Amino acid sequence: MAGFLSIFRRALDQDMVDNVNGFWSVLLLALCSVGAFLVRYVTDPISCWHPVHWTSSHSSYADQTCFLTDRYYGTNPSLPSHQVREPVPSYHLWIPLILVFQALAFKVPNTIWNGGKHLLSLNLDETVSSLNNVQLTNAENRQAIFSDAARVFGSLLRRNRLFLALLYLFVKLLSCVNLIAQLMFLTIYFRQYLAIRVGSSAGFNMDSIIKPLLIKDVLCDISVRKMTNVQIFTVQCTLPITEIYEKMFTFLWYWVFLLAVITVLNLVLWAGYLFLPFLRDSRIAAHVKAAKGSSPDEHSITRFISSFLGIDGVLILSMISQNSNELVAANLTQHLYQVFQETEEEPDVDAVGPGATGTEVNLPISDLSS
Template sequence: MAVFGSWFGREVDQDHVDSINGFWTVLLLVVCSVGSFALRYITTPISCWCPAEFTSSMISYTQESCFLKDMYYNKSMSVNNDDETKPPSVPSFHLWIPLILFFQALAFKVPNIIWNSCKHLLTLNMEETVESLKSVQLTSPENRQASFSDAARVFGSLLRRNRFFLALLYLFVKLLSCINLIAQFMFLTTYFRQYLAIRVGSYADFDIDSIIKPLLVKDIYCHVQVQFLQNTQIFSVQCTLQITEIYEKMFIFLWYWVFLLAIITILNLVLWAGFLFLPFLRDGRIAAHVNASKGARPNEPAVTRFISSFLGIDGVFILSMICRNSSELVAADLTQHLYQVFQEKEREWQNQRNLYTGETEGGAVVTGATGTIAALPMRTLPHCAESPEKAPTM
């Protein structure tokens, strides 16, 4: 079940649009693929009008033989063994429909496979992190705060090495999903809603009818070769591929599904890119999490430094995923502890900077020739000592 969930389920580092693309659409196409394969055995896929002299066994053989062919003819005429008298052939891909649907499902799964294969190379294991943080909420307040503090310090050390690669990988995977949806929409429009493609092509002054042909045909003429003793006879029978009607309805449903999903996925990509790279969309949410426990207005300059110099784009992305897949409370607690780690780092950096520049708060500094710095606090001076007066400037 764990392997099944990792391959087909929605993980904690994906949003609902990723779940629709990588799980529900794949499941839908797999069901359609298996169903289209089973239709030929549970229904009558073809019906042929055979000559009166045909027996029932000959009719069954004719229908099965015609169904297994992928080349038909568009009119009935007398046929002999001379290939030059054969009418123009009409191809049909009804036998390949299960495989076509399978490759469509695989195309929807490829972006998710790329994401699951590459994300662990760039940052921490987000699945285990979110699950552990969710379970921490059920413990005592002391243990909860200690766990969030430890997680924040681990986050801080990892975010220093990864600033934006994980977020760019996620946006790239979403871009692949958009490209896949656009390509699948064009494929379905061209070959299964051909009249719509021809109409659009005529508006653009492009004769698409002379280039593409439908993948499925319905009314055809099939040539069957029958051997009686030493004589070989070829019969031309008129057939109707009844299974084509079911396939057409199925692909029309998939056309609307892919069309709506393409719009949703493109909008989702734009929103994610805006949230990650536009400060006025992301800073307010991070500031609200930082100051959730204080009930005060956020310190905007400090929050801006916190996001730009500490979190980075990857940190914003990870916190957003934790918020989407866990809760606002978990994201707020982790953000507050990350902000405390940031303040500690900032104070350490400021102390090192003051030591290097020779500036100490409330004290005098003496710099030697070797570059060493000695600070003499003011409180160590005798009370009777007088401050040296500054010489007047001319």
């Protein structure tokens, strides 16, 4: 049971916007896909007008045959009966699969993030979970664990200072591209009236842009074989299931539109926080001050971020702050700052000499013979 509930737990190495894009939107589209498939069997998906002399078996066969076809003819009353009719395609049979592909498109950025973040050799999700549990221990053990975690973090951050942050922003950019592409797809192929009104008021020829995949009123040809002769009946049909699909895609359009606005703003805020010093440095300084009790030197904080934490360290501390609490982030930041001060106090130049066992020993230059 705990394993099943963990599926709905928010990932601790992403923010809420990422979780809505990578999990809840995928779940929503998956449910819509299942619903679009089941609605065929719990409602009357098509209704056709039949001649009076047809029996119930004739009518049932005509309804099923017309529903399972994907090409109809338009019901234009001004069109002469002798004129060749142009076929009109309908994609109502493909709606569940279309929704599945939309769900997969939402999952792609999250998959790239989960695959690329391990290149840092740091499992941030498990780390945040462990730091949350540390708060339940006594003060002495808690400080020792934070000190060990800071040294491990410091060792890893020396090898990666920018890769994780760039990957995270790239994943958010992919989410924005996916949302904008899905918004255009829903507008063009599913006749979203709000977008049509906005586009028309902006001067666009929406009639040439909109290409609906679903139609309601159609003419359907049915071929009936009698002995060696094939007789073709043309019946007029309406697709009530199209109305259900249109309402579903209208809801999805508003969902994607609001999520696109939020995701774009979220990307801008994250980029500003990671790369603008006046937003980034003040928060790190506040965490050091909260744990240390005194205001650190501004130049020291700048060196701490640029030469020790890097942009990746700022991202990690921000994730810990969002997914744990400010106290945990402040404690870890203070211990990282102590590790940074220790590295600054070490001699700048070391000499290395081989030991008897083949290991390397660091010796100050003053101890070496000329």
